[in-house]
Amino acid sequence: MRFLWSVLFSQILAVVIAQRSPISLDIISGAPASGQSKVHLTSSATGFDAPKALPINGSSFDWYYFDIISEDSRSSIFLAFFLAPISSLWDNLPVFPTAVWTDAFISLPDGSALNLDAGGNDLIVMTTVNGSSGTLNGTGWGWAGVPDMSFYEVIIDSPETGVQGTLTFKSTAPAHFPCAPITASGEQSFMLGSAPFGWANAVPDANANVDIVINGTEVKFSGAGYHDKASILAGNWGPTAVDTVAKSWLWGHARFGSYTIVWYDLISPDGSEHVSSYISRKGKVLAASCSNMTVRPTGANSVFPPVFGSGPPGGFHISAYVEGEGQLELDVNHTTLILGDSNITMYRWSGMVRGGFKDDRHGITLDGPAMYELFAF
Ligand SMILES: *[C@@H]1O[C@H](CO)[C@@H](O)[C@H](O)[C@H]1NC(C)=O
Numbered sequence: 001m002r003f004l005w006s007v008l009f010s011q012i013l014a015v016v017i018a019q020r021s022p023i024s025l026d027i028i029s030g031a032p033a034s035g036q037s038k039v040h041l042t043s044s045a046t047g048f049d050a051p052k053a054l055p056i057n058g059s060s061f062d063w064y065y066f067d068i069i070s071e072d073s074r075s076s077i078f079l080a081f082f083l084a085p086i087s088s089l090w091d092n093l094p095v096f097p098t099a100v101w102t103d104a105f106i107s108l109p110d111g112s113a114l115n116l117d118a119g120g121n122d123l124i125v126m127t128t129v130n131g132s133s134g135t136l137n138g139t140g141w142g143w144a145g146v147p148d149m150s151f152y153e154v155i156i157d158s159p160e161t162g163v164q165g166t167l168t169f170k171s172t173a174p175a176h177f178p179c180a181p182i183t184a185s186g187e188q189s190f191m192l193g194s195a196p197f198g199w200a201n202a203v204p205d206a207n208a209n210v211d212i213v214i215n216g217t218e219v220k221f222s223g224a225g226y227h228d229k230a231s232i233l234a235g236n237w238g239p240t241a242v243d244t245v246a247k248s249w250l251w252g253h254a255r256f257g258s259y260t261i262v263w264y265d266l267i268s269p270d271g272s273e274h275v276s277s278y279i280s281r282k283g284k285v286l287a288a289s290c291s292n293m294t295v296r297p298t299g300a301n302s303v304f305p306p307v308f309g310s311g312p313p314g315g316f317h318i319s320a321y322v323e324g325e326g327q328l329e330l331d332v333n334h335t336t337l338i339l340g341d342s343n344i345t346m347y348r349w350s351g352m353v354r355g356g357f358k359d360d361r362h363g364i365t366l367d368g369p370a371m372y373e374l375f376a377f
Pocket residue numbers: 034035036037038039057058059060233237
């Protein structure tokens with residue numbers, strides 16, 4: 001068993017050893033530590049995709065997130081490996097007696113949905129240069145990333161629960177800090193907003209494939225992939241820890257024509273608005289900054305900023321100014337409400353974006369698939 005995992009792991013190790021690359025290993029226990037945790041939210045402190053809150057102690061935690069959406073936006077999968085006690089996040093999460101666990105949602109064109117999850121005793125994370133690899137010990141769930149983050153794979157090898165397969169991500173767009181491209185010189189911060197909420201977007205867009213068999217049923221599609229991680233140092237212990245670093249956020253990513261966009265519009269606990277704007281074309285970064293973008297709900301319930309209790313908006317509109325390219329205007333329309341809970345004010349959709357640069361020097365209106373969410377605490 002677990003053969004998929006060991007093959008990939010040994011390939012990465014072989015490259016790392018041959019190139020004498022830096023490597024670090026963290027064994028994160030499912031029983032959160034008591035006492036102080038160290039949270040590293042600067043570029044010089046750790047590899048780009050390394051764990052940033054160690055040990056996790058109940059009020060400091062991390063998660064690793066991956067998604068893939070088909071070109072027509074009708075098939076999607078998203079999953080996260082959480083290094084966080086469930087009580088510190090939001091409601092409606094699976095209940096595990098451990099702080100290291102994974103949760104995955106699959107949405108299919110016939111309207112059906114699947115939820116897979118697993119909890120482990122330990123999560124073992126290896127960081128080689130900037131890429132991370134992790135294994136949720138004893139569950140068959142893990143991921144692997146190469147040192148320059150150009151390729152990631154999620155591996156599920158759990159015949160005992162009837163789930164086996166892989167998700168592959170071949171990056172098409174360079175990584176970025178919240179306010180700068182990865183190539184920016186000097187010390188960069190992973191912090192987004194005025195509270196210690198860390199965000200590292202290793203893979204803004206990827207050519208991605210899903211190939212999973214669930215009890216004999218094959219789930220197979222390709223499309224746009226994405227990977228990031230978040231790190232939180234919350235101001236208190238308890239069921240609302242995450243609301244001490246964010247009041248609300250609108251986040252999403254899309255691909256349209258040869259462009260990639262990642263948006264993050266976050267309201268910090270002090271009420272200030274912070275945006276992270278990322279736009280690339282054919283693998284070249286056009287914008288990676290904390291300015292010149294707005295993301296606004298449209299249609300029904302178009303309240304901004306969203307507040308706890310807000311209903312699901314009808315869509316979103318994104319405006320961004322890109323130096324040398326002009327004004328980008330995009331409309332986002334829903335295809336599927338993947339998760340929606342008005343009690344915790346959390347909505348996640350797959351959908352389509354449509355738009356382009358306003359001056360139309362670039363010619364045509366473009367469309368493409370998007371995955372996005374709204375949270376308000
Ligand atoms: C976790 O560590 C941080 C220091 O980084 C500290 O502020 C916080 O109180 C600790 N939390 C717990 C529950 O011990």
